[in-house]
């Protein structure tokens with residue numbers, strides 16, 4: 001049996017109504033900042049429970065543009081999580097700022113108790129990453145940020161519809177960043193991103209920044225970027241957005257099924273599942289003894305298991321200039337050798353999940 005990581009052909013298998021909408025849209029020529037984009041932004045803001053949503057070119061830009069709007073730039077330091085995906089760091093670096101890492105904990109998010117010692121005179125902002133679909137401990141982090149007067153941008157790219165006590169990822173900080181990349185929980189047919197904010201001034205600035213800083217066709221208010229969400233992708237987003245709740249619920253149900261069965265296997269440890277939190281399992285990650293052997297065993301049995309990520313970000317060649325050395329972030333290091341990601345796509349069947357569970361069980365029982 002083959003258990004795939006992603007099921008994009010199935011997800012976009014029945015799209016006659018979407019193709020009809022595209023056929024109607026193309027003759028309008030409304031390709032940049034078009035009416036369907038406005039519709040998508042309104043619906044996205046409503047979905048998240050934020051006042052504004054601004055469509056941008058990618059999830060990376062959804063982090064970069066609000067940082068820029070907050071005045072972060074050359075020589076500034078931005079605190080983020082040591083175990084994040086490279087895009088978070090790329091967004092910080094693109095505006096000339098320096099990423100400063102804080103180690104994660106076993107929820108794969110920044111260990112908030114270590115943030116204060118990373119704050120220095122050059123610190124200008126904090127970017128918590130709600131990694132895998134867990135949320136960063138926002139309540140204590142908000143208190144630290146307020147004490148030091150540091151604005152925050154949430155990297156919620158893996159955490160659409162996650163929440164703490166009902167308050168959603170992306171709505172805590174000055175702005176929240178989402179990605180619409182094909183592998184994300186709400187996905188389109190290419191790159192795309194969305195920023196949400198409750199701040200009218202931030203909304204206005206982001207709309208300028210994504211469109212060359214143009215107030216109108218003839219006047220440039222500030223220097224900006226070319227980073228608009230394609231109107232065509234917004235049509236895909238409009239087609240899909242009402243399914244986000246069901247997609248999320250299915251991924252959570254898949255994760256709970258895995259937890260109940262994998263949790264009984266000696267050799268597997270389920271990460272802490274705190275109460276009063278909604279985790280949305282962009283990635284279903286557990287700790288595994290003899291991880292590399294288990295991974296090879298799963299792949300051999302047709303399971304597209306993965307590791308996010310085998311090389312800690314702070315030790316990557318491309319980030320050597322930051323000056324970090326092995327051992328600086330021991331929890332991130334430990335995760336790099338002990339975590340494994342099992343497929344948790346919303347299209348997975350129980351039979352496929354049972355195949356994963358059986359394969360893992362057989363590995364540890366030596367059969």
Ligand SMILES: *Cc1c(COP(=O)(O)O)cnc(C)c1O
Pocket residue numbers: 058059060061084085087088129131155157158178179180181184191192193
């Ligand atoms: C996907 C992702 C991003 C943004 O990626 P894009 O490919 O630019 O949309 C940022 N941060 C994290 C943690 C991500 O997983």
